[in-house]
Amino acid sequence: MSENSKNSYLEVKNLSKSFGNFEAIKDISISIKEGEFVCFLGPSGCGKTTLLRCIAGLETQTAGSIIQKNNDISNEPPSNRDFGIVFQSYALFPNLSVFSNIAYGLINNKWKKIDVKKRVDELLDLVNLTDHAHKYSSQLSGGEQQRVALARALATSPGLLLLDEPLSALDAKVRVFLRKQIRDLQRQLGVTTIMVTHDQEEAQTMADRIFVMKDGEIIQSGTPSDIYTKANSPFIASFIGSMNFIPAKIISSGKAQCHQVEINCKTESFSDNQVVQIAIRPEDIRFNQENENDNLITAKINEIEFLGAFQRIYFHSVKVSTDPIIMDISSSIARKIQLAIGDELSLYFSEEDTKVYQV
Amino acid sequence: MNFLKFADIKRGKDSSDRVGQLLLASYIILFFVFLVLPLGSLIFKSLQNKDGDFVGLVNYYLYLQEPALFQSLYNSLFVAITSTIIVVVIAFLFSYALTRTCMPFKGFFKLIALVPLLSPSILAAIALVYWFGNQGVLKEMLLGHSIYGPIGIIMASVYWTFPHALIILITSLSLSDSRLYEAAEVLKTSKLRAFFTITIPGARYGIISTAFVIFTQVFTDFGVPKVIGGNYNVLATDIYKEVVGMQNFQMGAVISMVLLIPAMVAFFIDRYSRKKQISLLTSRSVVFKPKKNFKVDMIMLSFCSVLALIIILMIGMAQYGAIVKFWPYNLNLTIKHYNFQVAGLGWNSFYNSVRLAFFAALFGTIIIFVGSYLIEKLRINERSRGLVQFFALMPMAVPGLVLGLAYIFFFNAKDNPLNFIYATMIILVVNTIVHFYTVSHLTAITALKQMDKEFESVSLSLKIPTYKMFWRVTLPVCLPPIFDISIYLFVNAMTTVSGVIFLYSYDTTLAAVSAIHLDEQGDVAGAAAMAMLIVYVSIAVRLLHTIITKKILRKTQAWRYNIIDTN
Numbered sequence: 001m002s003e004n005s006k007n008s009y010l011e012v013k014n015l016s017k018s019f020g021n022f023e024a025i026k027d028i029s030i031s032i033k034e035g036e037f038v039c040f041l042g043p044s045g046c047g048k049t050t051l052l053r054c055i056a057g058l059e060t061q062t063a064g065s066i067i068q069k070n071n072d073i074s075n076e077p078p079s080n081r082d083f084g085i086v087f088q089s090y091a092l093f094p095n096l097s098v099f100s101n102i103a104y105g106l107i108n109n110k111w112k113k114i115d116v117k118k119r120v121d122e123l124l125d126l127v128n129l130t131d132h133a134h135k136y137s138s139q140l141s142g143g144e145q146q147r148v149a150l151a152r153a154l155a156t157s158p159g160l161l162l163l164d165e166p167l168s169a170l171d172a173k174v175r176v177f178l179r180k181q182i183r184d185l186q187r188q189l190g191v192t193t194i195m196v197t198h199d200q201e202e203a204q205t206m207a208d209r210i211f212v213m214k215d216g217e218i219i220q221s222g223t224p225s226d227i228y229t230k231a232n233s234p235f236i237a238s239f240i241g242s243m244n245f246i247p248a249k250i251i252s253s254g255k256a257q258c259h260q261v262e263i264n265c266k267t268e269s270f271s272d273n274q275v276v277q278i279a280i281r282p283e284d285i286r287f288n289q290e291n292e293n294d295n296l297i298t299a300k301i302n303e304i305e306f307l308g309a310f311q312r313i314y315f316h317s318v319k320v321s322t323d324p325i326i327m328d329i330s331s332s333i334a335r336k337i338q339l340a341i342g343d344e345l346s347l348y349f350s351e352e353d354t355k356v357y358q359v
Numbered sequence: 360m361n362f363l364k365f366a367d368i369k370r371g372k373d374s375s376d377r378v379g380q381l382l383l384a385s386y387i388i389l390f391f392v393f394l395v396l397p398l399g400s401l402i403f404k405s406l407q408n409k410d411g412d413f414v415g416l417v418n419y420y421l422y423l424q425e426p427a428l429f430q431s432l433y434n435s436l437f438v439a440i441t442s443t444i445i446v447v448v449i450a451f452l453f454s455y456a457l458t459r460t461c462m463p464f465k466g467f468f469k470l471i472a473l474v475p476l477l478s479p480s481i482l483a484a485i486a487l488v489y490w491f492g493n494q495g496v497l498k499e500m501l502l503g504h505s506i507y508g509p510i511g512i513i514m515a516s517v518y519w520t521f522p523h524a525l526i527i528l529i530t531s532l533s534l535s536d537s538r539l540y541e542a543a544e545v546l547k548t549s550k551l552r553a554f555f556t557i558t559i560p561g562a563r564y565g566i567i568s569t570a571f572v573i574f575t576q577v578f579t580d581f582g583v584p585k586v587i588g589g590n591y592n593v594l595a596t597d598i599y600k601e602v603v604g605m606q607n608f609q610m611g612a613v614i615s616m617v618l619l620i621p622a623m624v625a626f627f628i629d630r631y632s633r634k635k636q637i638s639l640l641t642s643r644s645v646v647f648k649p650k651k652n653f654k655v656d657m658i659m660l661s662f663c664s665v666l667a668l669i670i671i672l673m674i675g676m677a678q679y680g681a682i683v684k685f686w687p688y689n690l691n692l693t694i695k696h697y698n699f700q701v702a703g704l705g706w707n708s709f710y711n712s713v714r715l716a717f718f719a720a721l722f723g724t725i726i727i728f729v730g731s732y733l734i735e736k737l738r739i740n741e742r743s744r745g746l747v748q749f750f751a752l753m754p755m756a757v758p759g760l761v762l763g764l765a766y767i768f769f770f771n772a773k774d775n776p777l778n779f780i781y782a783t784m785i786i787l788v789v790n791t792i793v794h795f796y797t798v799s800h801l802t803a804i805t806a807l808k809q810m811d812k813e814f815e816s817v818s819l820s821l822k823i824p825t826y827k828m829f830w831r832v833t834l835p836v837c838l839p840p841i842f843d844i845s846i847y848l849f850v851n852a853m854t855t856v857s858g859v860i861f862l863y864s865y866d867t868t869l870a871a872v873s874a875i876h877l878d879e880q881g882d883v884a885g886a887a888a889m890a891m892l893i894v895y896v897s898i899a900v901r902l903l904h905t906i907i908t909k910k911i912l913r914k915t916q917a918w919r920y921n922i923i924d925t926n
Contacts, residue, residue, distance in 0.1 A: 058738075058816050077376065078819035085820045091813035093832045094918050104831075105821030136918035156821060 009034040009192050010055070010160065015064030017050050024050040026216040027064070032209075035190045037183070039203040042213035043239070048196045049164060051213070055194065056162055057081050069159065084153030088165040090145045092137035098124075098148050099133040105156045123151040126185065143174040150182065154189070161186070163195040167202060179205055200240045204228065212236050234357045237279050242328075244285075246278045246321050247359075256356070260319040263295055265354040277357045282312065282328040284353035287337075288346040295354075297347045299325055301339060306331075313339065315347065375825035379737045386730050387743060390750035392777070393793050397765035398757065404768050405612035418613045428597060428610075432617060435593040438509055439578035442516040446573045447566060449517075450524035453666060456659035458532040459558070461651045463660065469529075471667040473522045474674060477897035479854040479871040481878070482890040483515035484586035486677040488883060494687045507589030515587055516577040518673055523576065524569045531565020532558075537647040564632040571625040571632075579622055579758030582856040582871070586878050586886075594618045595760055595857065602764065602861065612768070615761045626756035674894070681888035696888040701880055703865060704873040709892050711863075712870035715787050716852035716896075723792040723799065724845040727751075731803035732833065736815055736825075755797035759858030762794055767861050782864035794858040795851045799844040806840035807833070838911065846904045850897050 008031040015028045025047040032038055040048035053059040055066060057078035065074040073081050092101050102123055106116045124130045127147035137145050146166060153161060166182070167175045183206045186193050197203050203210050204224040211221045220232050231237035234245060248256040248263065250270050256263050256278060265278055288296055299315035302324055311334045314324040327347065408414045422428055456462050457469055475483070490497050491506035504510055535558070543553045559566075581595040588596060594614055602611035684691045699705035730751060734744045754762070770781045780786045810833065818828040834841075856871045863869055870893050878886035 056816070056820065058819070078816070079375075079822050079824070081820075083820055085816065087811075087813040087816070089811050089813060091811040091817045093814065093836075095832060095835045104818075105823065138918055152817070153820070158820075162820075 008032060009036070009069060010194075011067040012051075012055065013065045013067070015051070015054060015061050015066065017047075017054055017059060018062050023216050025054070028216075028218055029064075030211060030218065030221070032192060032194070034192055036208050037186050037193045037195070037206060038209045038211060039207035040194065040196045040211050040213055041200060041203040041240075042198065044198055046213040047216040048198075048213050052162055052164055052194060052196045055160075056083055056085055082158055083160040083162055084156065084158035085162040086146070086149045086153050086164065086166045088169055090137070090149040090169075092145055092148055092152075094137055097134050097136060098129060098140070101137065101148055102151045102155050104152060119155065123155055126154075127151045127181075141174075142170050143178060146170065146178060147181075150185070154185075154191070157191075159192060161191045161193040163193065165196055165198070168197070168199065175202075182206065204240070212239070231355070234277060234279065237355070237357070242282050242326060244280045244282060244325050245323070245357075246280070246325075248276050248278045248356075250274045250276060250356075254351070258320050261297060263354070264351040265356055266351065267356060270356060270358075275359050277359055279355040279357060280349050280353060282326040285325070285327040285347055285349045287329075288348040295349050295351065297325070298344060299347055301341050301343045301345070304339060304341065310334075315345075376737075376739055378826065379733060380740060380743075382729065383733050383737065383740055383743050383747060386733065386747050387750075390747065393789055394750060394753060394757075397762070397769035400768040400772070401612050401615060401761065401765035404608060405616055407609060409607075409609060418609050419616075422610065422613050422617070427592070428614070431592040431594050431597045431614075434509070434591060435578055435595070435618075438512045438516065438584075438593065439574050441509075442513050442520065442577045443570050443574045445513070445517050446520050446524045447570050449666065450521055450528050450569065451562075451566065452659075453521075453663060454525055454528035454532050455558075456663050458529055459535075459647070459649050460656050460659050461649050462656045462663065468663045468667055471670055472525050474670055475519050476522045477850065477854075477901070478519070478674065478677075478894045479582060479856060479874065479890055480515070480519040480580055481582040481586045481856065481871065481874055481886070482677050482894070483518040483673055484511065484583045485680065485874075485878065485883060485887045485890055486673040487511050487515055487587055489676045489680045489686065489887075490672075496687075505589065507587055508591040511587035511589075512584050512591065512593070515583045516580065518670070519583070520573045520576050524573050527569045527572065528562065528565050531562045531568075533646075535561055535647040540647065567632040568629050571629040575622045575625045575758070578625075579618055579760060580857065581760050581860060582875060585875055595758075598760055598764065599860065602767075608768070611764055615758075615764050618758055619756075619761050622758050622761075623756045630752070677887050678891055680884055681891050683884065686884065696882075696884040697892075699873075699877070699885055699889070701877055701882060701885065703868055704876050704885075704889075708868035708873040709870045709889070711784070711867050712853055712893070713896060714784065715791060715859075715867075715869060716849045716900075718784070718788045719791040719795075719852040720845040720849040722788065723795070723848040724841060726792065727796060727799045727844060728803050728837070728841055731800050731807060732829065735804060735807040736833075738815070751800040752797055754793050754795070757794075759794050759855060760860065763790060763858050763861040766790055782862075782867070784867055786862055787859055787867060787869070790858055790862055791852045791855065792848070794855070795848055799847055802840050802844055802847075803837070806837045810836060839908070842904060842908050842911075846900065849900055853893050853897055 010032040012028060012030045015025060016023065017025045028051060040051060042048050050059060054061045057073070057076060057080075061074065065072055067073065068082065093104065096104065099120055102120045103116050106119060111119070120133075121130070124133055127150060129144060129147055129151070132140060132144060132148075137148065140148065146169075150166070163182070167178055170178065179202060195203075195206065207224060209221060210224055210227050211218045212227065213219065214235060220227060220236050222230070227236065228240055231240060231243075234243070237243040238245075246258050246263075248258040248265075250267050250272055251257045251262070252272060254264055254267055256265050256267065256276065258278065263278060270276060297317050297320055299317035299320070301313055302316045303314040305312040305314070308331070310328050310330050313327045313329065315327060316324055325347070405418055406413055406415060408417070453468075453472060457465050462468075487495075487506055488511075489495060491501055491511070492498070495506065498506075501510065506514075539557050539561075540553060543557060548556070579595060581599065584591070584593045584596050585599070592600075594617060598611050598614045598618065601607045601614060680686060681696055682692050682694060683689075684693045684695075730747060734748050734751070737744060757765075766786060769775065770777055770786060772778065780789070814832060815825060815828065818825060854871055856875060859869055860872055860875075863872055870889055874886040874889040874893075877883075877889060
């Protein structure tokens with residue numbers, strides 16, 4: 001047994017799953033530590049839900065194995081595995097009250113009535129739904145239903161909590177509130193949790209570790225800030241947050257030619273004359289105020305988008321690229337400097353903030 | 360190494376999975392024994408001569424050589440197509456009035472329009488005899504034509520198939536997006552153009568589906584042409600004559616095949632168009648609400664009033680005929696016709712019918728619901744589930760008369776171990792369940808599809824065996840459709856003729872069959888009385904069903920009535 005698997009709570013080894021000719025997940029191996037909150041993040045159709053369902057036993061993998069707490073559970077039916085699950089649709093039983101829904105799994109495990117009541121009350125308190133115990137799910141709001149589903153999944157104290165897009169059916173505001181509540185709950189209980197989502201903001205705010213998936217493969221994993229700052233491909237860089245891409249050619253070490261302008265960037269792994277893309281986050285672009293001398297671009301404002309706390313400005317620079325260059329600045333700064341469409345300004349970004357990707 | 364592992368990975372099964380597999384296997388076996396093999400023996404019989412030797416298509420050749428039999432095919436097609444056209448037109452107008460106008464008394468009209476569902480199809484034929492028969496009240500209105508023949512068959516067929524058409528058309532006309540009409544209005548489209556460019560295309564699959572359903576019903580119906588067809592022969596009466604009259608089973612089998620093929624074609628076209636219908640309405644559509652239009656509303660009101668009056672007059676006349684002393688000479692009222700003077704065709708057949716209906720409803724509902732649950736919710740054995748689904752749809756394409764004949768050939772065979780069920784109540788119950796399987800099955804499937812598909816997954820994650828979840832959640836939630844299935848089976852078992860005409864024995868005569876035989880022996884009043892008995896029971900059971908449903912539903916469906924708007 002490898003060193004790695006001794007510390008890990010859940011281990012997925014070389015897992016593949018095909019539906020007919022379609023390979024939903026391809027040879028995935030991951031390892032999750034006890035108490036960790038991880039996210040499978042990716043666009044729809046990337047295989048993240050299939051991976052989750054394989055871990056739950058709701059789908060059967062075509063190859064590979066799953067090990068939970070050093071037990072090989074690959075061939076176990078869902079009923080022999082230790083997990084709780086919350087679905088996007090919540091799947092609350094419509095004919096049972098909130099109380100009975102949460103008690104549903106306990107009753108089967110031959111709990112005494114009084115213990116069931118105690119446990120359900122505890123859970124209702126945990127998700128702040130004590131007053132709703134005797135309502136039906138159709139009488140609850142989306143956010144409340146979501147919390148009932150969570151309480152039901154946690155009722156039997158499973159070792160693993162699986163969340164399948166748990167927030168995507170909710171209003172934006174409720175979603176932000178529940179993100180924090182779920183995260184706090186997870187920390188409090190210390191239950192190992194896997195969440196599937198296509199919302200990068202959700203993954204960033206909730207997860208300890210993110211697995212970014214695309215076309216059935218994990219293309220990067222790491223902490224939210226790692227993934228944001230060290231995205232290893234243009235796909236991830238643009239999927240997680242926004243990114244400007246400028247076509248360029250390396251001319252010498254630390255220098256690239258973008259159309260008519262020379263840009264200083266980190267070129268370590270590239271050789272001269274290689275065609276590349278230079279990437280820069282919109283918030284890393286600033287107005288040139290102190291006469292910095294590297295990476296200056298003159299550009300004209302094409303469009304200003306008001307996004308509340310900040311503003312997104314679309315520049316056009318004939319000398320650099322045909323695509324617009326996007327810059328985010330805080331609204332309070334924008335108010336002070338009074339920007340208008342057609343203004344020509346000098347923009348600056350540091351060599352440190354650039355990333356270079358192969359085309 | 361991965362490819363090596365590929366083969367030996369199999370999902371571990373829990374106990375629910377194993378029970379499910381076992382059940383699924385038994386459904387396949389049951390369908391084989393009670394549907395596939397009997398139909399097989401019917402086909403086989405059509406390829407044999409009287410001595411049981413295989414003769415290939417000789418019987419079919421003989422059939423084509425017989426002008427009288429061939430004429431019946433033409434007759435069957437003629438009455439079926441004519442009735443279909445009439446029914447589709449009037450049922451479309453009627454359902455349009457119910458769904459798209461602000462005509463008053465909609466509830467009343469809908470109720471009256473569904474009345475023919477409660478009676479056997481022969482009731483219409485009997486009523487027509489009283490109205491237009493040799494001693495009918497309105498005989499002169501036919502201008503010298505006889506009601507005994509195509510006119511009578513078509514009129515009676517239109518009467519009894521009308522509610523079937525109405526139900527389909529109401530559904531398809533209700534599925535309409537009011538935004539389409541608003542868009543048309545904004546673009547200054549005339550009402551007439553909107554009708555032809557939005558309403559008709561929107562309902563076209565419903566219309567196609569209706570046409571094929573009605574065609575099949577009339578084409579394969581036995582009771583109506585038997586009672587009012589006179590010398591006008593159709594395929595269904597030919598089969599009966601060949602089998603019961605001349606004991607020529609081979610020719611009966613051949614004609615059955617001729618009956619079966621158009622019914623099958625119609626079935627598949629119907630299935631296809633129903634699938635198309637579903638995709639027309641999206642969750643974003645806004646349901647159409649009719650606006651007041653005095654002229655249209657009044658025209659529709661008079662149209663529906665006339666139809667409602669006709670329905671009332673038909674069933675009213677059947678009732679009147681049943682209690683008149685001696686039509687048309689002595690019009691004093693009496694209940695003596697309910698004493699049924701003909702031996703073997705009296706109250707005992709009525710009780711037999713009630714028993715049959717009760718058993719068919721009880722066992723049929725359980726079998727059909729569990730079967731559809733297996734198909735819809737089992738996670739394994741995809742292929743077997745597909746097979747059961749296919750079998751479950753098949754009975755709809757098989758006319759009752761054909762199924763009944765197939766049962767004779769299969770179960771009456773001396774070497775069949777199930778021979779003992781022949782001529783018993785069991786074979787009638789089984790035949791009735793199979794005959795009416797498809798519609799009930801589809802009702803159950805629709806109900807199950809509306810349930811969250813993750814319920815079973817949640818249960819598994821909570822270590823709840825599937826059967827417990829079935830008992831605590833699926834069953835309670837599905838109670839309304841389960842009640843609908845049971846009442847459907849009950850009423851159809853009471854009224855059916857074609858499915859059981861070959862299968863009853865002296866001890867198991869049935870009410871609707873008795874009515875036919877009473878009529879055959881000249882006791883038209885007795886036939887009317889027997890047909891009305893079926894109507895009374897159907898009404899009583901409907902009422903009982905409504906009361907019980909309300910009571911039980913108040914208990915189990917409390918959640919339905921507590922819905923608040925969560926947005």
